[in-house]
Amino acid sequence: MGKGGLTRRVTAIIILVAVISAAFSGLTMLYISKKQFSSYLDRSSQVLAQKYAPNIENYYQEYGTLEGLQSFIMDTGVAGNNFRHGRRFQAVQMGRRIIIADKESIIVADSADLLTGQKMELLRKNLLAYPLFSGGNQIGTLYVSSPLQAGIVSLENDFLANINKNISISIIIVAFLAFLLGLFLSRSITRPMADLSSAIHEVARGNLGTRLEPRGEREFVSLATDFNTMARQLMEHEESRVRLISNIAHELRTPLSIIRGQLEAIQSGKLEINEEISSTLVDETIRLTRLVSDLETIGLAESGVLKLNKTVIKINDLVERLLPLRLTMEEDNIKFQVQIEDGLQEVKADFNRLTQVLINLLTNAMHHTPSGGEVILTIKRQENRIAFSIADNGSGISDKDLPNIFERFYRIDESRNRKSGGTGLGLAIARSYVEAHKGQIWVESSVGQGTTFYFTLPCAAELLC
Numbered sequence: 275m276g277k278g279g280l281t282r283r284v285t286a287i288i289i290l291v292a293v294i295s296a297a298f299s300g301l302t303m304l305y306i307s308k309k310q311f312s313s314y315l316d317r318s319s320q321v322l323a324q325k326y327a328p329n330i331e332n333y334y335q336e337y338g339t340l341e342g343l344q345s346f347i348m349d350t351g352v353a354g355n356n357f358r359h360g361r362r363f364q365a366v367q368m369g370r371r372i373i374i375a376d377k378e379s380i381i382v383a384d385s386a387d388l389l390t391g392q393k394m395e396l397l398r399k400n401l402l403a404y405p406l407f408s409g410g411n412q413i414g415t416l417y418v419s420s421p422l423q424a425g426i427v428s429l430e431n432d433f434l435a436n437i438n439k440n441i442s443i444s445i446i447i448v449a450f451l452a453f454l455l456g457l458f459l460s461r462s463i464t465r466p467m468a469d470l471s472s473a474i475h476e477v478a479r480g481n482l483g484t485r486l487e488p489r490g491e492r493e494f495v496s497l498a499t500d501f502n503t504m505a506r507q508l509m510e511h512e513e514s515r516v517r518l519i520s521n522i523a524h525e526l527r528t529p530l531s532i533i534r535g536q537l538e539a540i541q542s543g544k545l546e547i548n549e550e551i552s553s554t555l556v557d558e559t560i561r562l563t564r565l566v567s568d569l570e571t572i573g574l575a576e577s578g579v580l581k582l583n584k585t586v587i588k589i590n591d592l593v594e595r596l597l598p599l600r601l602t603m604e605e606d607n608i609k610f611q612v613q614i615e616d617g618l619q620e621v622k623a624d625f626n627r628l629t630q631v632l633i634n635l636l637t638n639a640m641h642h643t644p645s646g647g648e649v650i651l652t653i654k655r656q657e658n659r660i661a662f663s664i665a666d667n668g669s670g671i672s673d674k675d676l677p678n679i680f681e682r683f684y685r686i687d688e689s690r691n692r693k694s695g696g697t698g699l700g701l702a703i704a705r706s707y708v709e710a711h712k713g714q715i716w717v718e719s720s721v722g723q724g725t726t727f728y729f730t731l732p733c734a735a736e737l738l739c
């Protein structure tokens with residue numbers, strides 16, 4: 275379903291629910307008030323009948339018949355305190371009709387003066403029947419009509435019609451307000467969804483700079499924040515991919531142009547091949563091969579498919595592997611110290627990869643420490659990890675460069691002098707190996723005082739570390 279479809283559907287549902295509930299509550303109100311009012315009228319009809327009945331019973335007692343009641347009530351009325359001098363038929367003015375029938379159901383009096391002499395049967399509907407007695411025998415029935423009958427002009431009918439009208443108007447107003455509220459509500463629910471949908475569409479089209487404004491409900495705010503994080507990461511990945519390609523191209527160009535230049539000179543006869551030339555060519559191809567294999571390793575490690583051959587390594591064997599480096603440092607008059615925590619003998623890791631991490635870090639330390647300086651390798655336990663540190667008192671790294679040094683091809687020497695520096699992959703490789711072991715690597719440094727690289731490896735359960 276498209277976003278427009280969803281928005282329309284949610285809007286329609288909310289509006290429908292709001293309008294239906296407004297109409298339903300209005301109609302219920304209408305029904306209840308009508309019901310209450312008519313039961314009130316029924317009770318008042320009863321009261322009216324009770325009030326009139328004794329007068330009619332008195333008439334019967336006096337005349338021994340109900341005949342002549344019609345003309346009597348038309349002259350004197352049945353209501354009022356005094357039967358003989360009562361007022362006109364008040365009931366008529368109250369919108370009620372009073373009919374009196376004898377025990378044969380023949381109408382003997384009708385407040386509307388229309389039905390006298392007719393049979394009662396047909397009219398019983400909607401009438402309150404009140405029996406009239408004399409000397410214990412029923413002499414007839416008094417019927418009181420409801421003032422709510424259709425076609426009758428009465429205050430009660432007017433009242434009810436007014437209620438009907440007012441409630442109907444309020445139903446329309448409330449339904450309209452519910453419609454507006456529903457529209458507003460559905461907008462506030464579907465707008466962030468529509469925004470998210472179009473932002474995703476933009477990212478899918480390659481506009482990785484698209485960001486959402488975190489607003490609305492808490493869930494939408496966190497959704498927008500997550501979306502922004504995702505878009506930012508995609509952008510960073512894309513930038514790093516572009517940077518990587520240009521760095522690789524840059525790194526390949528130099529050795530390739532040297533090889534090509536030399537080969538072209540030989541081909542044109544300008545240069546004669548000799549031992550020095552051939553060893554330059556071999557050096558450059560070695561450099562190219564190393565670059566390609568380093569990149570391949572980092573690629574494997576970063577994509578999580580690097581196979582680690584983890585074994586229990588004796589720390590002494592590890593240190594022994596670093597002997598050539600120790601010798602080089604001695605030649606450069608750099609003091610190399612190894613400090614291993616008492617009792618710590620083994621570590622579980624991929625021997626070759628761990629050695630490579632140490633070599634990369636120690637080589638860097640050596641290159642940046644002047645003659646007379648010192649490099650210290652420490653290995654110790656730290657909670658449930660083994661912590662390594664490689665500290666030197668060399669040149670140090672500035673705060674500006676510190677966050678970037680683990681990046682592929684990042685070298686502080688901006689001129690990228692191939693003779694003095696490496697390819698800038700040493701730390702990237704160290705990081706990817708450490709992370710492949712589920713460890714962490716970080717650095718602390720201050721310019722002029724020295725640098726310390728730290729990395730930790732998880733402690734294997736079978737080792738007492």
Ligand SMILES: Nc1ncnc2c1ncn2[C@@H]1O[C@H](COP(=O)(O)OP(=O)(O)OP(=O)(O)O)[C@@H](O)[C@H]1O
Pocket residue numbers: 634638639640642666668669670671679684685686687695696697698699700701702725
């Ligand atoms: N101990 C250190 N002291 C000072 N600077 C250092 C230290 N270790 C690394 N660096 C700086 O960090 C940069 C990145 O190091 P990295 O090992 O990744 O690359 P590299 O040594 O230049 O090349 P490669 O290791 O690939 O031969 C180096 O260029 C160097 O300037």
Ligand SMILES: [Mg+2]
Pocket residue numbers: 634637638696699700701
């Ligand atoms: Mg290095």
